Amino acid sequence: MVSVTTLPRSRPLTRADLDAMPDDGHRYELIDGALIVTPAPAHRHQRGVLELAVLLRAACPAEMEVLIAPFDVALADDTVMQPDVPGQSRYDARVPFPVQVCPHLLVE
Numbered sequence: 582m583v584s585v586t587t588l589p590r591s592r593p594l595t596r597a598d599l600d601a602m603p604d605d606g607h608r609y610e611l612i613d614g615a616l617i618v619t620p621a622p623a624h625r626h627q628r629g630v631l632e633l634a635v636l637l638r639a640a641c642p643a644e645m646e647v648l649i650a651p652f653d654v655a656l657a658d659d660t661v662m663q664p665d666v667p668g669q670s671r672y673d674a675r676v677p678f679p680v681q682v683c684p685h686l687l688v689e
């Protein structure tokens with residue numbers, strides 16, 4: 582199992598704080614202002630994500646689309662996640678990134 586690190590904080594963090602994080606191969610997410618840091622996923626994990634995304638895409642209704650990480654889903658200024666396989670309406674996909682609407686499906 583991969584370890585996840587939650588860093589101590591003096592205040593809730595925001596999207597602006599997240600944007601200042603280094604591009605060092607780790608995945609940085611915010612959950613209710615807490616910074617969650619995880620290492621890059623392993624080969625086995627990524628293979629599973631790809632297989633699941635392919636199966637979901639084949640069963641996806643025409644008005645929906647299945648995506649794969651990494652990209653941000655901003656649920657609030659203090660909650661920004663990178664789900665492995667989000668599914669959303671094609672209408673919502675026209676919104677510029679980060680996605681600021683809750684996808685219809687999130688696989689983590």
